[in-house]
Amino acid sequence: MLALVLTAAAAEPSLPFVRYELPNGLQVILMEDHHLPQVVVDTWYRVGSKDEAPGRSGFAHLFEHLMFMGTDRLPGSGFDRVMEAHGGFNNAWTMEDATNYYDVGPPNLLETFLWMEADRMQALGQAMTQDKLDLQRDVVRNERRQSNEDRPYGMVEIELCTALFPDGHPYAHSVIGSHEDLQAASVDDVKGFFANWYVPNNASLVVAGDFNPDEAKRWVEAYFGGLPRRELPARLEPAPVLAAQKASVTLTDQVDAPQLNLFWHSPAKYQAGDAEMQLVADLLGSGENARLYRRLVDAGLAQEVDVFQYGLHHGGIFGVTVIPMEGVTLAQLDVIVLEELARLANAPPTAAEMEGLRNQHAIATFRDLEPLQNRAEALNRYWAYTGSPAWLGKDVARFADASAPSLSAVVAQWLPADKASRIVVNPQPPVAAEVKP
């Protein structure tokens, strides 16, 4: 259970766990919580779209789909079938830095979960076929259509990569990839990717929930202990990028209103300045009291404003997205966004603003950690990015300790007007309607 130490100012959460390493390099993290009859197995592989070979954008995510296509021991849709037959479910996601798989279900499924994860970590590659690849390639291309091409403004996140990062940079292409690259992926690519990255010394495994730790350790040892360690390929270590590659990009989409997007490079995840940038994003865009909400939405100039800080291993992205009300130009909005950034760079937030930001962030942290799966994932994420699953306390502290002047400082340092990349989405001009007899 999420333990708490109450202080005068706020409750400080912690996630009690036990961590150890198998001889093959697999990191194992056990976190008990007997509150509900549920267990989670969360497996984090340190491989994401940043590790894709040139011409194979989207491959890490495509591979994630293929991990559910069966092994010789558990062929076909057995992974899902067995799990669902006993009340469990699973899913996975891929991002720039990592791929994460999670299994959730009643406690009696734990040993089966561990066996299935070990089975595919050991044997997925040898069972790969062209049919499986073709099928999941179709599913992934459908996902691209649904999540990007047919979603209003959905192509911005794809264009953003080349707008900010130079050719050859690990973040210069999107996680979903291009249709061309997805089409080019071969079975050999799949087998090679599996052999390179899906090895115990590139993974961490969290077991969380209602289980007996001695039993869990025994099963982990039995099923994962025999998997061989392998040397990992060299990873790209790009030089820091501070300037946007394209000052402006213009897109058209089937939307009614245009959209202004401003993007900057920003601090990497969990690194100096990352928490401050997240607080800046909240101050400007989160809730009806946010500065840009007041200036743009309350004033009737915009229908929507969204501000975010997205930290990654090799750097971060700070973004402001605004959709105007009818009759308002993007240039008007652009001026106001830059004015607010300049105001913040020159004068720190008020004490009341800082109090609200800290309180809202603390509550959001609690809410986020309520589901067992989120806690399991948090332990893996902390391990992967900081080298310590016990980083929750530090994570909370960096927000609690952020000072008002430090928010101004990061804005001044990272968000100057001349370093922004603008992506503008214009509505597609209407076509003459076809008149049928």
Next chain:
Amino acid sequence: MNPLLLALALLLAPAHARSMKLPPKPPPVEVAPPPVDPLATMPTPGPAVPFVPPVPETAALQNGVPVWIAPSPALPIFTLIVSTPRGSQLDAKGKEGTAALAIDVMRRGAGTRDGAAFAAEVERRGLSIDGGVGPGGASLALSGPTSQLNAGLDLLADCVLRPRLDGKEVKLARELLLAGLQQDLSEPSFVAARTAASLYWGPTHPYGRPAGGTEAGLGRVGAVDIRKWHAAAWKATGASIAVAGAVTREQVLPLLEARFGSWARGKDIDIPVPAAPVHATEPVYVVDAPDSAQTGFFVAFPGLARGAAAEAPTRLGTIALGGTFTSRLNALLREEKGYTYGVRAEMDQERAGGTLVVRTRIRADVTAEALTELNGQLDKIRAGIDAAELAKAQGAARQDVVEALESQAGVAGTLADALAFGRAPDAVAMELARYAGVVVEDVTAPMALWDRTHAVYVLVGDRKLIEPKLREQGFTELSFVVPP
């Protein structure tokens, strides 16, 4: 050698060997046993541990408003939901969206604070107040740190009992709702669902009118309408309060009594809900969405009202059809055919009726093929499901309950839902017991609801691309419509 094998070997050996003198026994050799592959056999899960969800504590305020409390000290936070059983059903004809707009404006200034001051106070304290509205009810949910419970209840009581409903805030909120609606109308799935509801229930039926409003309806709603809706909807009669989190009954009841105990009961309003129209072999309705890479599907069938007798077996059969990754529709349309990223079958239930629905987004170029395959599966499900599918659906339904109880917002929402639909405090436990008690034969009869001849099909896609193939595949009865 094993003595038994040795005896067998001697018995079966040629006769001349029988009298053969046995050679001296060689010294034992340490031979390592063949390596055992621990992954060779998948372990079979043992029996599931029984789960009985906790039952909330119950109480009532002086004016009769029921209060259900689920204390959970694990985290110093809480969620409290105040609900009324009156929602967008009260929207006047031609003013669709009144309730949705009103619930938004109730949070934009209340008591002594104008909109800006109210938002600042809520955020400064780490609180949030969110509104929700449907045909048969509306709610306001207060969440935040337990240390702010007292102050938060002051703010919530202001929203419920003393909202300002200023004309300026109404205007702004309306503009934002309209802009959001315009954006939503770019989404094929949103358009498909909205169009299907209107066609299935009828455009004036409370379940057919969009609770979120229409462009025309919202355009006609003014501050006077908002005030009228608030006065009619937010009375103590029928209202309820659900609380979950680090609170105790002793702590929260006096605080609620002080704020809501004298809330006037008012006169209840009887809002009759017409029966659902009966559909018989309608055309496939198509909304043209030029250049869409995918076609949004929404198919509505006659369903069940909340609390209907066949609710549990119908839900389990629906999960087997399209509720999980390995459900019939996902297995076919996603995993075997690669037509979609996902497809879902589910139950939409209201107090006086409901629908069974299938929703998905299909690659535009295989729209007709997918529709044919979908129809094949709909015909098959009417024969019922097998034991393995039932067990899977029962597990999924149980897991849904466990997940809902993971967060305080989920617990409060579950309690608020049970209160709104007149269920008992142990409704969740009873629901689990009902799911567990369903046998295969129970599911067969309700699956007759998936009768294509009584369904309304809506496709939102690129007409020039999908129409020829639909006609080619025999879907000749097409009707082209615009969304409501």
